[in-house]
Amino acid sequence: MKGADYKLDIALSLRSRRVLHKIMEENPWFSNILRNSDTYQEAEEEISHYCMSLLKKSPEAIKYYNGEVSGRKAYKRLRWKDLGLIRMLDYITHSGLQLEDPNQGGKIITNQPIKLIWEAVHNKRGGARYAFFQDMMHLLRQISGKLENVRPTREKVEKWMDSYLCGLDGRIIKFHEINKKRILEILIEKMDKGEMSHPRFTFDESMNDEQKMERAMEWWEDHTFHLSFAIRDPELINEMLSYSLEEKQMVIMRDAQAKGIPFFVTPYYLSLLNVYAPDFAVGSDLAIRDYIFYSRELVEEFGNISAWEKEDIVEAGKPNAAGWILPTDENVHRRYPFVAILIPDNMGRACGGLCASCQRMYDFQRGSLNFQLDKLKPTERWSEKLVKIMDYFEQDSQLRDILITGGDALMASDKSLKKVLDAVYDMAVRKKEANKKRPDGKKYAELLRVRLGTRLPVYLPQRVNDGLIEVLREFKEKAKKIGIKQFVIQTHFESPLELTPASEKAVRKLLSAGWMVTNQLVFTVSASRRGHTS
Ligand code: SF4
Incomplete structure (x- = not known):
């Protein structure tokens, strides 16, 4: 074990005690169990019995909990209260589970929520923080029916949205x-x-x-x-x-x-x-x-950030955490059978800015993404690597979707981007031709979708110029003839204030090249305010 567990001797803060008091007042059943249990294990057992007795009243929920039904449809049939009960039961089922927390330098954390609250009730200590008590209070309100899952009306959401200014105002x-x-x-x-x-x-x-x-x-x-x-x-x-x-x-x-x-x-x-x-x-x-x-x-x-996703730790020739062997250390990321991410060795290894919440901060930390724009010009070696990478896509029976990103795919010059897109096109043609010689049932997946990940319509909308549009248009026109069906620019607007006349013009230009524009957004605290992102 690399680190310590929760420090049980930490006293509760005043505001934590206030929430705990509310929890005990609002939930006599919970309060009785905690107060009358000599150990936290006894409390876990009693809480589990109580929650199971309520869950059993809902046949759909008990089937779901026991794994007799699964999937989205079954999940949708669960009541809000059932979800709360299942979560509480899960807490207890997984009590004692130890997990390594990369956010705390590999410290081992033991999952024991009932122990934390039992310690708080009996000894006014336990290391649980204010947010834990808040969360427990809401979970118990969900179970008791005091907290309902009310969907806001369209009018209400629009009112929330109106409180955020748009850059087109x-x-x-x-x-x-x-x-x-x-x-x-x-x-x-x-x-x-x-x-x-x-x-x-x-x-x-x-x-x-x-x-x-x-x-x-x-x-x-x-x-x-x-x-x-x-x-x-x-x-x-x-x-x-x-x-x-x-x-x-x-x-x-x-x-x-x-x-x-x-x-x-x-x-x-x-x-x-x-x-x-x-x-x-x-x-x-x-x-x-x-x-x-x-x-x-x-x-x-910074300096100790681990890769956000285990699969992003790549060593050429060795399987990554998802089991994929990749052609080079730093150019292909893959978690799923049908899609892989391509990170070219060109200016696309930079971005138009460093987003504080970047999921690739690990790559900036180790320098594989950076802002040394002069040093990011493609080298001879990149041409050889690109051949190797395209071979990888061609020889894979499942890959049908390529996401070209970085950094930022549109940081690459028109010439560098064209080179990559041309290589993708040639690979897709070869894959298609090779399939003609394969018998039915043995054919490989052909390329269906090409995506470019970019935040430049936000950071640098001036980049979307006529030269770029020509590269995109030309690629789409020839690629659709060989069966590629989707051409997507996946951008990253984070705030309505980022929608400006310049970014609007950039998006319109991208659409004029026949590419679809979709958006992904990171739910930071400020972007998660009601209505901000609707
Ligand atoms: S544009 Fe994307 S890769 Fe670049 S810093 Fe922002 S989130 Fe990270």
Whole structure:
């Protein structure tokens, strides 16, 4: 065992005791069992009897609990109360189960919720936190019927939604314009002083301030400008935001920098933050802020982050946790039979920003994804690897779906992306041809779906330019003739404030290439507020 269990000698906090008091008051049966049991095991037994006696009153639920029926339909027939009872019974069935918690450096955690509450009742200690008691209170309310599962009406959801501003709202567009101007003024000043520069973006000596601003406004429409002048330093982020960040936030950001967590914020994305928000817009950009500003927890964890999914730990030639042998260490991720993720060795190993909640933080930590844009140009070796990877897809009897991502698939140049898409097309053709020689029943799955994972319509909508659209359109036109059916851009909008005229234009352009655009969203705390994500 690498670590300790819950510390049973930790006293309860005052607010935990208040919730515990409520639990005992609201649930006399639960309170009696806990108070009258000499040991937590005795309490578990009694609670189990009580819950089973209630569950037995519902034949559907008892069948489900005993595993006699399963699946979505059977699950849907369960009452809200039954779900609560099953959860409580599961707590008891799995009491004593020990699990390694990678979030706590591999510490072994023993699952004993009834023991925690028994200790709290008898000894006013036990190591359980406030959130545990809150959760237990709601579970018991679910069981007693006090807490109902009421589906909000459409009107109610729309009302919640209306409380969040959209980046297409005229008032917000005005703010974003003000922010853009402020950011450009700072950039121009820094360029004039020689503190920032890029050979592609320079001013003629004869230009006055107005002309420089005009030129910078033109650059704003070019995605390479945003990549060249992306802000990589917390102090500069603060300066761009008129020094509006709280000192507490800055301390975390400086610590993050010292720990080696990269910063990379495009001027465009920074312009979505309200610096001086009027009353109607206060807090509306919280979901965006949560994406840029790292939390204390992340800073502390960085350096010890384990791969989120066991399957993401890949060694060439050895099966990963899901049993798949993969062609290279860092280019293919696979958990399921029908789909695999391709991470090309090109600029797609970067993103248009580092999302604080990124599931790939492990890859940023070990440097396989990064923001060293100059070093991410594809090498000769990538051409050889791509052949090997496409062979892998071709020789696999089940793969029919490829998700090209990174990082971010659209960070790759048009040329690099075309190279990958062409390789995918050639592989799909070869797979199809080879099938003609295979007898019925022995044919391999042919490629049906190609997806590109990208957050650039949000971080850098200027990237969706005519060149890119041409690459996408050309691929789709030829690929649909060989039976590929779905062409999907899977993007990642996190907040309605990220929907701006520029991102709307980018999405429309992607649709015009004949690709479908779908969205995935991370349920961060601020994105989970009622109505925010509806
Ligand atoms: S765009 Fe995707 S891969 Fe890149 S940092 Fe954000 S969540 Fe992670």
